[in-house]
Amino acid sequence: MKDHYLKPIFEPSSVAVIGASERESSVGEQVLRNIREGGFTGEIYPVNPKHKTVQGLKCYSSLNDIDHPVDLVVFAIPSKHIPKVMRECSQHGVRGAIVLSAGFSEVGKHGEVLQNEIVDTAKTFNIPLIGPNCLGIIRPRVGLNTTFAKSTARKGHVALVAQSGAFCTALLDWADSEGYGFSAVASLGATADIGFGDVLDYLSVDPDTHSILLYVEGISDARSFISGLRVAARLKPVIVVKSGRNEIGSRAAVSHTAALVGNDMVFDAAIRRAGAVRVITVAQLFSAAQTLASGTRVEGPRLAIVTNGGGPGVMAADRIADLQLPLAELSKDSVDKLSKVLPEHWSHSDPVDILGDADAVRYEEASRIVLADKNVDGLLVLLTPQGMTDPAACAQGVIRAARKSTKPVLACWMGEKLVEKGRHLLSKAGIPQFRSPEAGVDAFGYLAGYRRSQKALLQTPPPLTRLREPDVEGARMIIENAFDERRYTLSNTESKAVLKAFRIPVSPSVNVNSAADALIAAENLGLPVAMKINSSDITHKSDAGGVRLNIREPRTVRTAFREMMNSVALHSPEASIQGVTIEPMLDHPHAREVMIGIVQDPVFGPVISFGTGGTAVEIFADNQVALPPLNEYLSKQLIEGTRLSTFLKKFRNLPEANMPELIKVLQRISEIACELPEINELDINPLLVDENGVMVVDARIVVKEPSTTTSHYGHMSIHPYPAELESIWQLPDGTNVTIRPIRPEDATNEQSFIKNMSAESKYFRFMQSLEQLTPVMLARFTQIDYDREMAFIAEINGGTADARIIAVVRYVSNPDHHSCEFALVVSDEFQRKGIGRHLMQRLMTVAHNRGLEVMEGEVLSTNSKMLKLLDRIGFRTVHSTEEPEVVQVRRHL
Numbered sequence: 001m002k003d004h005y006l007k008p009i010f011e012p013s014s015v016a017v018i019g020a021s022e023r024e025s026s027v028g029e030q031v032l033r034n035i036r037e038g039g040f041t042g043e044i045y046p047v048n049p050k051h052k053t054v055q056g057l058k059c060y061s062s063l064n065d066i067d068h069p070v071d072l073v074v075f076a077i078p079s080k081h082i083p084k085v086m087r088e089c090s091q092h093g094v095r096g097a098i099v100l101s102a103g104f105s106e107v108g109k110h111g112e113v114l115q116n117e118i119v120d121t122a123k124t125f126n127i128p129l130i131g132p133n134c135l136g137i138i139r140p141r142v143g144l145n146t147t148f149a150k151s152t153a154r155k156g157h158v159a160l161v162a163q164s165g166a167f168c169t170a171l172l173d174w175a176d177s178e179g180y181g182f183s184a185v186a187s188l189g190a191t192a193d194i195g196f197g198d199v200l201d202y203l204s205v206d207p208d209t210h211s212i213l214l215y216v217e218g219i220s221d222a223r224s225f226i227s228g229l230r231v232a233a234r235l236k237p238v239i240v241v242k243s244g245r246n247e248i249g250s251r252a253a254v255s256h257t258a259a260l261v262g263n264d265m266v267f268d269a270a271i272r273r274a275g276a277v278r279v280i281t282v283a284q285l286f287s288a289a290q291t292l293a294s295g296t297r298v299e300g301p302r303l304a305i306v307t308n309g310g311g312p313g314v315m316a317a318d319r320i321a322d323l324q325l326p327l328a329e330l331s332k333d334s335v336d337k338l339s340k341v342l343p344e345h346w347s348h349s350d351p352v353d354i355l356g357d358a359d360a361v362r363y364e365e366a367s368r369i370v371l372a373d374k375n376v377d378g379l380l381v382l383l384t385p386q387g388m389t390d391p392a393a394c395a396q397g398v399i400r401a402a403r404k405s406t407k408p409v410l411a412c413w414m415g416e417k418l419v420e421k422g423r424h425l426l427s428k429a430g431i432p433q434f435r436s437p438e439a440g441v442d443a444f445g446y447l448a449g450y451r452r453s454q455k456a457l458l459q460t461p462p463p464l465t466r467l468r469e470p471d472v473e474g475a476r477m478i479i480e481n482a483f484d485e486r487r488y489t490l491s492n493t494e495s496k497a498v499l500k501a502f503r504i505p506v507s508p509s510v511n512v513n514s515a516a517d518a519l520i521a522a523e524n525l526g527l528p529v530a531m532k533i534n535s536s537d538i539t540h541k542s543d544a545g546g547v548r549l550n551i552r553e554p555r556t557v558r559t560a561f562r563e564m565m566n567s568v569a570l571h572s573p574e575a576s577i578q579g580v581t582i583e584p585m586l587d588h589p590h591a592r593e594v595m596i597g598i599v600q601d602p603v604f605g606p607v608i609s610f611g612t613g614g615t616a617v618e619i620f621a622d623n624q625v626a627l628p629p630l631n632e633y634l635s636k637q638l639i640e641g642t643r644l645s646t647f648l649k650k651f652r653n654l655p656e657a658n659m660p661e662l663i664k665v666l667q668r669i670s671e672i673a674c675e676l677p678e679i680n681e682l683d684i685n686p687l688l689v690d691e692n693g694v695m696v697v698d699a700r701i702v703v704k705e706p707s708t709t710t711s712h713y714g715h716m717s718i719h720p721y722p723a724e725l726e727s728i729w730q731l732p733d734g735t736n737v738t739i740r741p742i743r744p745e746d747a748t749n750e751q752s753f754i755k756n757m758s759a760e761s762k763y764f765r766f767m768q769s770l771e772q773l774t775p776v777m778l779a780r781f782t783q784i785d786y787d788r789e790m791a792f793i794a795e796i797n798g799g800t801a802d803a804r805i806i807a808v809v810r811y812v813s814n815p816d817h818h819s820c821e822f823a824l825v826v827s828d829e830f831q832r833k834g835i836g837r838h839l840m841q842r843l844m845t846v847a848h849n850r851g852l853e854v855m856e857g858e859v860l861s862t863n864s865k866m867l868k869l870l871d872r873i874g875f876r877t878v879h880s881t882e883e884p885e886v887v888q889v890r891r892h893l
Helices: 027-037 079-092 109-124 165-178 196-204 222-233 256-260 263-273 282-293 310-322 332-341 360-372 391-403 417-428 437-457 472-484 492-501 515-525 554-571 632-640 659-675 744-755 759-766 775-782 835-849 864-872
Strands: 014-018 043-047 072-075 096-099 136-139 154-162 181-187 211-216 238-242 277-279 303-307 378-383 409-413 510-512 529-533 547-551 580-584 592-601 605-612 623-626 679-689 694-696 699-703 727-730 736-741 789-796 804-813 819-826 854-860 876-880 886-892
Touching: 014 027, 027 043, 072 079, 079 096, 079 109, 154 165, 154 196, 154 282, 165 181, 165 211, 165 282, 181 196, 196 211, 196 222, 211 282, 222 238, 222 263, 222 437, 238 263, 238 282, 263 277, 263 437, 263 623, 277 282, 277 437, 282 437, 303 310, 303 360, 303 437, 310 378, 310 437, 332 360, 360 378, 360 391, 378 391, 378 437, 391 409, 391 417, 409 417, 409 437, 437 632, 472 492, 472 659, 472 699, 492 659, 492 699, 510 515, 515 529, 515 554, 515 580, 529 554, 547 554, 554 580, 592 659, 605 632, 605 659, 623 632, 632 659, 659 679, 659 694, 736 835, 744 775, 744 789, 744 804, 759 819, 789 835, 804 835, 819 835, 835 854, 835 864, 854 864, 864 886
Parallel strands: 014 043, 014 072, 072 096, 154 181, 154 211, 211 238, 238 277, 303 378, 378 409, 819 854
Antiparallel strands: 136 181, 510 580, 529 547, 529 580, 592 605, 592 679, 605 623, 679 694, 679 699, 727 736, 736 789, 789 804, 804 819, 854 886, 876 886
């Protein structure tokens, strides 16, 4: 297999420093010194035309004067000179570049021109470029430090990736004093070429990296960022901290949804969907990394507390509430068991206060009983060193209880000298211990958040649900009519028609332009009715006097029409009025008012919002957001993230709302977000939800001209599961074979498929002896990013308990975005039946349709059947690789 394209940057065999210097405190001097003193064992080439030697090393006047291969070039010279040297890099076969220098796009138009020039050279000659305006790269294992930071980094298993060089230098200094180490440190600067997604992709398969820390200031390429983050997060914990949390988007909002959805809410939703965990502070960043890298995992979010002090227990319970985690409710059986082993005055609830005179036996028994409770997913044990307390003995009691349970146990031994031995015992036993109750709860919160995010990561919804097919073309024609009239806000009637095209129930409405027509419409619809001003220029109709409800008398209809028209004209004289909309008054005594919407985030594209509806939505501000596409699970998660979710359940005289129908509406809104990139903003407010179903009362859609992207789902940051690529094919004997893109739930069948292959077939596929796929390989193969890779499985008995994979074919796009690498494997008993040829032709068609121009791969020279197949479908041998037993093949698509 090929090395990762970023290996020359993180593990080069040789480094050239352009601008190497002996001038103290200069960037060129510090970088060269760091490389020399860091223990780098490769070749080092200082480049500076003013010197013969620098820091005791031979110095070269230019890159072209170096008569040896150079893997990595580090630039520490003024920006105006870098384009010329980048062209020399292309001639010299350089494999990676780091531009530390500033003076590019951040200084204006001239700098932007320079930046575009060096990036164009880098992309043309496949030279991955870090920066510009960055701190550099540190790779402790190979002794590489290409930064100009004064601090160094110890060896460790946590990778740090950040845009800010200043943040990296401060964090390196802090981490060194606290004893933290790193597997890699990457300061990316302007991310003009290599961004978060590329580095995350590299670190995801780096064996030295067990967890990844990200410091994010802003995202320029959402699709690449989400893609790389999902790849990394499915293999190891990724923890994210972002600056600018309280910034609200400056876009002019003409809908409730846009006013409620801020940039940080969307970023938070993206992180959750990608399987990562977000924290707020730097201290939490390392705490989360340690907790998650320990391997401790939870099956649910319910945390129980055992404490010998009421105050710390309440502090922990308060923090649980802050994090919106459920405090575990102990079963009656557990309460009865605890009452038998605890003093009479114990708390009889969670937090379990075992009182200040608790000894080791009491701690052990209470912990054992609580851990055995089915309503408990994890336990936090607190101790304050009171007069009768033996902290070390109590720690031993907790350790004994923890060993008998598979649930996570966390501890907080509060104090310092008196509890030092107890803390040591807990750490030695592998029980995470913290210095405050809040820190312990936070740690459990990371575990619960990681579980929730990982479950979200496994969701691969298609763009369209399995429900009744929507009339996408009809909806698009309504929008095109508005474009023809040079309008960008649809009327309430038009908006409802779009929703109806996607099978969302809407209340009937009629537009009228006179009092007489209003009366006719009211009689036809049936009194009582509601009357609303029809104007695309007025967002809040009630504020303008443009709403009348529960009109029961015919004569009142005409009076209301005249009064509304006058009131609105007085309140909003510049608004264009298209008359009045008449709607029936809906009789839903048990209905809750819900708001659902779509808003376009400038970075992540379409975002779906859900929350409390009605006229006071901005006051309640109870909404959550999610990135489409949504399925049933993700829709439920979106609902459960709001305070409204509690009100949707049975409450006093209100029956439980019809949740299946509400979830269907969210999935339909997801379809709209996927299929109609013209939607800029969408408001449904209110959507009435009761025990019988749902009904849209009012809707508003703002549209925009579609972008020029050629990709069907190019406007989205997460590519939907490509259900349109599913098909049925027949073997010569008449056996039906399902051909479809792979999904995460195929992991078990994929593992069985590989295990049942012959040793020869496995060797041909993986070019090494292999019994079965490792967990990392299995995740990598089944949890794919449909945007930059594709994998088809051929399956017999699909959709049944006897489903079986008989072949897999896949491609992964190369960094140049023009070529891809393929792999094919067919079960031994199904070879020579045409399945391999069919799958390869299918794969090539998809790759071609997605703009890829070249497909290439490596085949063992002894794999004659594969080489013959590839020859028949147009592949040609390019050359043998450095390994004579491996042949490289290629086909232009």
